[in-house]
Amino acid sequence: MSAHVVMVQGCTSDAGKSTVVAALCRWLWRRGVAVAPFKPQNMALNSAVTVDGGEIGRAQAVQAQAAGVPPHTDFNPVLLKPNSDTGAQVIVHGRPVGNMDAVGYHAYKRVAMEAVLASHERLVAAYAALVVEGAGSPAEINLRDRDIANMGYAEAVDCPVILVADIDRGGVFAHFVGTLALLSESERARVAGFVVNRFRGDIALLQPGLDWLERHTGKPVLGVLPYLHGLAIEAEDALPRDNERKAAARLRVAVPALPRISNHTDLDPLRLHPEVECLFVGPGETFPACDLVVIPGSKSTRADLAWLRAQGWDEAILRHVRYGGSVIGICGGMQMLGRAVHDPEGIEGPQGSSEGLGLLDLETTLAPAKQLHNVRGRLAGSDAPVSGYEIHCGISEGHGMSRPAVRLEDGRDDGARSADGRVVGTYLHGLFDRPEALAALLGGAGLAGPAPLDIHALREATLDRLADAVDAHMDTAALASLFGLPSC
Incomplete structure (x- = not known):
């Protein structure tokens, strides 16, 4: 062939x-x-x-x-x-x-x-x-x-x-x-x-x-x-162009648009949920009142943590938690939620350490070996099935991890939860992709009985729409010739 x-x-x-x-x-x-x-x-x-x-x-x-x-x-x-x-x-x-x-x-x-x-x-x-x-x-x-x-x-x-x-x-x-x-x-x-x-x-x-x-x-x-x-359809890199305000929203999510944000596609199920208003908060903006803050992944955790502080959003997030709000940190976001992030070998930037937000009892040390795993498991607490992938250089340790966020099928525990369950940190990208996990996490943030949403089914439907558009709006005979196929 x-x-x-x-x-x-x-x-x-x-x-x-x-x-x-x-x-x-x-x-x-x-x-x-x-x-x-x-x-x-x-x-x-x-x-x-x-x-x-x-x-x-x-x-x-x-x-x-x-x-x-x-x-x-x-x-x-x-x-x-x-x-x-x-x-x-x-x-x-x-x-x-x-x-x-x-x-x-x-x-x-x-x-x-x-x-x-x-x-x-x-x-x-x-x-x-x-x-x-x-x-x-x-x-x-x-x-x-x-x-x-x-x-x-x-x-x-x-x-x-x-x-x-x-x-x-x-x-x-x-x-x-x-x-x-x-x-x-x-x-x-x-x-x-x-x-x-x-x-x-x-x-x-x-x-x-x-x-x-x-x-x-x-x-x-x-x-x-x-x-x-x-x-x-998941974006290659660029953030969504506009924050969509939804009249039917029953839950508001705020996401810091970090300068080195990575895998923001983790947020797609929240953006697409009919009852969730998901806002990416950019530089110079006032951090909005919300029910849930999601701190996403970062390619430069310490630099993005310093940037978040420069915006004054560290105080806004801590105040949000004091008044009963929920926070989820994914990958670099989880590292920011801990007591400290150490980079002794300069993996992501200058050597040194940064004080974290202190919402989870853990510390992270960046190391040269990158962890790359496709994983499955269940959310601790709700037992909802979850699947996704790990991409990180950090090793997180601390007493807070004795209360994990996810129990993986390979026998490992992942992440940490606060005692009241309102602060959750995980290395698992794709955290919201499974319908059961999405419903459990939205419920934990205050959305009772959320409407079901299956992001995989939505993505499949989108891919079929795109193929339908090729059939309807492109010269399929010319395409068939380019690909060496019989004429359509």
Whole structure:
């Protein structure tokens, strides 16, 4: 077997590449094609644990779900997790190889490309189709040298490229034409066509522009995808654009939007619950009155804890608890809830220690070995089933952990709870994903008899909606030709 490889690149960041790749994966899977997603290089703080015990970008795990396959490290061989404005932890084939600044990583790209091509070779031998996602834009000419994320990869493996632009941003034709203008002749030649994403309105009013684009570039418009509201799909990295106020909400959740927030997709079941108003609180904002505070994961726990204090939110959270409110800390958030966080080896930043919020009787020491586990268990107290994954460098210890938050099937206890149960800390990402666990945790925060919500079923329905949109709004005959399939 040798896969047909098609790459999806975007004119800008957040053009919808991840969603289009997921849509194509589900569309191919529904046609019975053995398909896998692939992103050579991803920069994101939302990540997932793979079936082979490594770490990849969260978007590739979603795309794997769309393709009906378990997530594997080959789907995202190079993952960059920013820990400052100029540096990142570099993860290759699921394992960290070190922290690098931009200059250091640029020099490392030759090694990274070897990893990318090794994964590519394994995947094309195992699948009939490979849907590849680019990163950022291929027109970022300052990043063209040694590029492994966009046209550098496409040229190396000789695959066609679909170019996506977000019409909701405005300037969609300038995005397409300007991007083509900044490509080399060989790169322009491999662009197989355009996809206009997030369109709302009358397609007849857009048609003259589409006709001009095809005449001007000599390349086809492969589809105009509508703006699909209410998609329950995990974000690659960016926080939700707007806080949604819900008239029917019976519980308010406040989430500090930490500068190095990681795996904020943990909050998706809360954001999507019809009776929950989930607010991400940004810098300079007053911390709102709420029923539940969730402190999410962080790539730089001590730095984000200092930032939280600089906002005055430490006092707001302590006051919230004194007045009977609930707090849940996930991963780095749990570490912040303890007495102290120690980083003697400078794993996440400068060596040193930081005083925690003191709401849980535990201390955390950061260590080089990263813990990567897919786990299942039950919530202590309610016995509700829970499943998720661990991604952390910290080792937490203390008397508070004698009252765990989760009892895992592998015999370990995880996290800690306060004596009154109103403060909970856990390393378990995906804490709210199981309907029973979500109901128990919302009930513990004061929402009696919450409506049921199954995030997995919502995500499956979203992936099917995306595939339906491909069938309804894209040139499926052209897609079939690109993927070597019989005409639709």
